[in-house]
Amino acid sequence: MGNLFIKVQALPLFFILVLLVGCGGIEQEGRDVPPREELADNPRLTLQEAERLAALPLKCLNNEYPNRLGQTLSGPQDLKPPHVLHPAFYGCFDWHSAVHGHWSLVSLLRQFPRFKAAEQAKDQLLRHLSAENIKEESNYFIQKQNKLFERTYGWAWLLKLSEELHRWQDPDARIMEENLRPLAQIIVRNYMEFLPKLRYPIRVGEHPNTAFGMSFAWDYAETLNDTALLSVIGRRARDFYWADRDCPLDWEPGGSDFLSPCLEEAALMKRILPIDSFSHWIHWFLPTLASPHFKLSPGVVSDRSDGKLVHLDGVNFSRAWCLFKISEGLPEFQHLNHVAYEHIANSLPNIVDEHYEGGHWLGSFAIYALNAAQDAN
Numbered sequence: 001m002g003n004l005f006i007k008v009q010a011l012p013l014f015f016i017l018v019l020l021v022g023c024g025g026i027e028q029e030g031r032d033v034p035p036r037e038e039l040a041d042n043p044r045l046t047l048q049e050a051e052r053l054a055a056l057p058l059k060c061l062n063n064e065y066p067n068r069l070g071q072t073l074s075g076p077q078d079l080k081p082p083h084v085l086h087p088a089f090y091g092c093f094d095w096h097s098a099v100h101g102h103w104s105l106v107s108l109l110r111q112f113p114r115f116k117a118a119e120q121a122k123d124q125l126l127r128h129l130s131a132e133n134i135k136e137e138s139n140y141f142i143q144k145q146n147k148l149f150e151r152t153y154g155w156a157w158l159l160k161l162s163e164e165l166h167r168w169q170d171p172d173a174r175i176m177e178e179n180l181r182p183l184a185q186i187i188v189r190n191y192m193e194f195l196p197k198l199r200y201p202i203r204v205g206e207h208p209n210t211a212f213g214m215s216f217a218w219d220y221a222e223t224l225n226d227t228a229l230l231s232v233i234g235r236r237a238r239d240f241y242w243a244d245r246d247c248p249l250d251w252e253p254g255g256s257d258f259l260s261p262c263l264e265e266a267a268l269m270k271r272i273l274p275i276d277s278f279s280h281w282i283h284w285f286l287p288t289l290a291s292p293h294f295k296l297s298p299g300v301v302s303d304r305s306d307g308k309l310v311h312l313d314g315v316n317f318s319r320a321w322c323l324f325k326i327s328e329g330l331p332e333f334q335h336l337n338h339v340a341y342e343h344i345a346n347s348l349p350n351i352v353d354e355h356y357e358g359g360h361w362l363g364s365f366a367i368y369a370l371n372a373a374q375d376a377n
Contacts, residue, residue: 043344045370050112052352056363057101058117060092060356061124068094072145085140088133092360096154096207100364102128103161107367110168122172129176138183141190151194152213155187159220166223188229191217195232201240203265205257205315210240211264218271234272241265245284253299258314258365262286263322270325279330289326292335298346310358313347317365320344321372328376337376344369
């Protein structure tokens with residue numbers, strides 16, 4: 001071992017630098033991303049970061065292929081290209097990623113109305129979210145064979161997009177919100193019909209997760225004062241989760257998770273329960289969270305060119321936004337914010353790269369997590 005150390009010391013400086021580059025040691029410098037240590041202490045959605053992240057949806061909103069339709073065919077007449085089937089949401093590989101790509105641009109425009117690509121972003125949004133396009137999208141959803149389409153992950157992001165448009169104080173936002181309203185109303189009706197029929201919650205770390213879908217729908221209903229939807233979600237959340245105890249957080253994440261079943265459930269219950277009731281419930285459900293020494297290792301991505309393995313960057317962002325929600329207004333849980341910061345710092349430097357497998361969707365997760373971090377500060 002001593003001889004090896006001497007040999008390494010003798011290496012020319014330029015060769016050591018080459019090794020560092022090859023191992024990713026100085027890769028972040030070329031991306032204009034703060035060092036991981038700085039991110040871990042202060043993850044912020046700055047103007048510079050907004051411009052970096054806006055490039056992701058702008059790159060894929062009109063990128064029709066590759067495309068995974070998730071379509072049920074009722075006959076040969078349904079065999080149409082994505083831009084015909086989904087004239088608003090045909091890019092970014094799949095329907096739900098296109099939807100939250102639109103949400104990303106709305107969120108960034110609302111916060112940074114003059115970022116470099118703002119005009120391009122607004123033009124794209126107005127073109128995609130036209131009344132004619134949303135009419136076609138709505139017609140797709142009311143066909144019998146499409147009742148299960150995007151349930152409930154895509155439904156949740158569509159309502160999140162509608163909510164974000166509602167919050168954006170801009171004349172063009174009013175146009176797009178009104179255009180999107182018929183599809184949002186279909187999704188609300190779908191939730192109202194589906195949730196009472198669901199006997200058991202879906203506790204997975206991917207798209208069908210019930211708690212995630214209900215959380216975003218709750219946010220929409222709260223923002224737009226949809227009392228009927230709030231009532232259904234509140235009742236079913238209690239039915240599904242009130243009696244849960246000792247969630248096995250140490251079993252997470254699964255190999256392709258982008259959501260945490262335990263933390264998504266806790267973040268939903270934080271939304272619907274009075275603060276005192278939640279304080280009791282969370283100690284039953286996840287007793288280890290209360291410890292000021294609580295640790296949770298971020299998910300590790302071994303190959304960002306693998307569309308499933310890169311999901312673990314997503315689990316880091318979604319864990320972060322759940323931890324921020326859980327700690328909100330509860331001083332005894334403020335230590336969870338640092339755990340959330342560590343998760344963001346682990347994945348944020350890596351999502352703008354040459355790999356479309358993550359680039360077509362991870363920007364939305366990063367933006368949502370950074371928004372949550374900002375609200376927590």
